[in-house]
Amino acid sequence: MSRIKYVFRDAWRLVWRHFGMSLLTVFTAMTVFFVVGATMLFILNIQNIVRAMEGQLSINAYVKPGTDLNAFAESVKKMENVSEVTIITKETALERLRARLGNQANAVTLLGENPLPSSLEVKVGSAADVSDMARMLVAMPEVEDIVYAGHVAQKLSRLAAFVRRFSIVMLIIAVTASAVVLFNTIRVSVYSRAEEISVMLKVGATSTYVAFPFVIQGFILGLSGALFASAAVGYSYFRAVACLKDMLPFLSYIESYRYLGKLSLVLILCGTVMSLIASLVAVEKFIRKAGKPL
Amino acid sequence: MDTQQYIQFSGVSKVFPPDINALENIYLNVSKGEFVYLIGETGSGKTTLMRCLSREVLPTRGTISVGGRVLRKMGRFELALFRRDIGVVFQDFALLPNLTAFENVAFVLEIMGMPRREIEARVMDVLKTMGIWRRRMLYPQQLSGGEQQRLAIARAVVNEPSLLLADEPTGNLDNHTADEIMQLLLDINAAGTTVIMATHNQYLVDCYKHRVVELWRGRIVRDDPEGGYEGNVEN
Structure with a gap:
């Protein structure tokens, strides 16, 4: 029991008696976690924007007169990749036309009987599915014609695929760079105490006794860095979103506190575990070297 | 355990790269509770022999055993x-720079898992004996060379080791202080600890007669049960 107490006290000593080094490690950890957090938010927002654009893509399927709209809508809903089906009756179509015409809405009275056909507005999960869905709809006997932005769907589909690949690459680069920087900072911190580690082993400390304070120190510093980074990412993100909403109000941004809270938790957890592993590897490597007889 | 042969060197040689023969075919037996001076000029192999005993150095050939345990076969934990059972006064003191004098000595007991109260009592005792109790809150670099040396000795003896290796423990001290330190080492020895002390201090070797082992170019050239610094054996 005493030994555990001493180990924790030694870890605390390591943090406070090498305050400059500790501060440097926390600052480095904070910077790298900030970069990872900012990258994650950037990626998630891009994905969110693309998803929102994909969600706006729809196929208008004009149905033949006399078709039971509700029954047909139900059968379309059951099709794969369909996310939403809206029934547009002849009356709704006319209302929409009136709304679109604005001041000249009265012009529709010139049409006499409502010539607009009933239709279904079909939305699919992703832009990549739009063309296939359009092909399936046009082959159905109830459908007279379809209208959809095929060219836009194709481009959006390519953009979504690119964003997915880009996100993975960006995240891998950010996490790898952060891990390397953090590992080296912790290694420098451990190496600056090389003499101490060597003496501790010489007077009979076990490898575990020597390593544990360093690992706990890594945990404390990594956790501090991740907490500061998480706060900094949160603060600067909301400031950035406020600015962007002024400049690009038509884009949709992630603003859910709950979602951002979860993201912070992931950042803190990953940051702490990363620091812990970096400390363990650095100190173990050095202990092995220091403990080797000449 | 054979108490007559507490420490055994059997044909021990150590060659440092590229081809420096630090020790050559050493056969040495030391009984439990014995006090042995290791003497010899600089570079004769005294420190290497001591470092072999604490297993900081592994011999190129031969075996060393202490208390029946073969050093080469020990794992990390063993x-x-x-x-923990041996005390070492290193030539360069090897104190922990970020711990105070008190903490440096206490560290040895902490790794053994000793309760705080006992540690405090023991450390106070040994620091008072060494005459550095009032300097206990200072860091090694704030102490003089002599004080650092006393601190290194205090750390080496606080756990009442069964073997004490002292490499030039009086190197930085005047004769009066060296006498005090010597008296302390003799007291420790009288309590049953085997002491091996490497020294250049002719005065101490001649004054406090004990077994003298003289090294020359890595070989034992004199093993005198109660000799002085200057032996009568021709090298």
């Missing part, structure tokens, strides 16, 4: 336990 080695740590062995080192």
